[in-house]
Amino acid sequence: MRLLLLGGTGFVGRAVAEAAVARGWEVTVFHRGRHAAPAGTRGVLGDRVAPGGLAAFTGTGALAGETWDVVVDTWSAAPRAVRGTARLLKDRTARYAYVSTVSVYGYPTPAGLGEDGPVVDGDPDADAVDYAADKRGGELAALAEFGTGRSLLVRAGLILGPYENIGRLPWWLTRIARGGAVLAPGPRDLPLQYIDARDLAEWILSASREAPGGAYNLVSEEGHATMGELLGACVRVTGSGAELRWADPALVLGAGVLPWTELPVWIPPGEDHDTMHRTNVAKALATGLRCRPVTRTVADTWTWLASIGGAAPLRPDRPAVGLAPEKEAELLALLEA
Numbered sequence: 001m002r003l004l005l006l007g008g009t010g011f012v013g014r015a016v017a018e019a020a021v022a023r024g025w026e027v028t029v030f031h032r033g034r035h036a037a038p039a040g041t042r043g044v045l046g047d048r049v050a051p052g053g054l055a056a057f058t059g060t061g062a063l064a065g066e067t068w069d070v071v072v073d074t075w076s077a078a079p080r081a082v083r084g085t086a087r088l089l090k091d092r093t094a095r096y097a098y099v100s101t102v103s104v105y106g107y108p109t110p111a112g113l114g115e116d117g118p119v120v121d122g123d124p125d126a127d128a129v130d131y132a133a134d135k136r137g138g139e140l141a142a143l144a145e146f147g148t149g150r151s152l153l154v155r156a157g158l159i160l161g162p163y164e165n166i167g168r169l170p171w172w173l174t175r176i177a178r179g180g181a182v183l184a185p186g187p188r189d190l191p192l193q194y195i196d197a198r199d200l201a202e203w204i205l206s207a208s209r210e211a212p213g214g215a216y217n218l219v220s221e222e223g224h225a226t227m228g229e230l231l232g233a234c235v236r237v238t239g240s241g242a243e244l245r246w247a248d249p250a251l252v253l254g255a256g257v258l259p260w261t262e263l264p265v266w267i268p269p270g271e272d273h274d275t276m277h278r279t280n281v282a283k284a285l286a287t288g289l290r291c292r293p294v295t296r297t298v299a300d301t302w303t304w305l306a307s308i309g310g311a312a313p314l315r316p317d318r319p320a321v322g323l324a325p326e327k328e329a330e331l332l333a334l335l336e337a
Helices: 012-022 079-089 131-150 168-177 197-210 227-238 249-254 271-277 282-286 294-307 325-336
Strands: 002-006 026-031 042-045 068-073 093-101 151-156 181-185 214-218 243-247
Touching (some): 002 012, 012 026, 079 093, 079 131, 151 197, 168 227, 181 227, 214 282
Parallel strands (some): 026 042, 068 093
């Protein structure tokens, strides 16, 4: 199999590249050069939104006349970039897999929502608007050029694992590694739904060959892990001896702490939690999705963090996450009162 990866040097794309190389696929990575292309791949530089940025695919460019079995596109900004590459490649590849998001569904989404749920508006020829609209526009761009049968719209939810460049699981690991009392937002048995980037990658590669086209929600089954299991795994793999101090959601929210951003991954029970952690994934499971245990995701992420000195790289277009130490100390004091 010949794979063309658009992007692919950061987080999800890197997982796709490594999985494809492990399968013996021939992988070409078209990227902007912000990071080195993954080992075992062929890197070609270009910027899709710059004038002449797709020259590598035309004339005497490095990729002129080449064909591929699968294109995987991880683009997150202006949909017109997806439209441009999809239009250029529609006669040169069999399948176009676009990594989208469950955020394309209209908010709020009820628990158990499937792929037929209502989605936000999007424009395949637009400049960047906001994350949800941009991703929906990217979906429409892929559909416009490849049609439903040849498009794979991969609607991922929360993504964790090695190389994470948003900082959610790395923040918990580095905080717990410092030891001492750690504010743990409850309830302890709060169900979580996420996808390890490596499991996402394996599904994309297999589905691009075997699954029908169309949209797929790509996260673990509801309740694949709990908040207690996630943080407990962080304590074990870091060996810090940190003590988790579980706090009622009302106390956390009453102190003005922001779910998801100040306390990454965590969203208290209610409408927001249903939107992010209770998505219907029956379609993906029926087409081969398999998710590794949370203990493996946490342990492998910790091993990766240690290998790069303990500080995860962060995307410049995303805000930093995590709770300030002084704010955590105030809440811990309330728990002791």
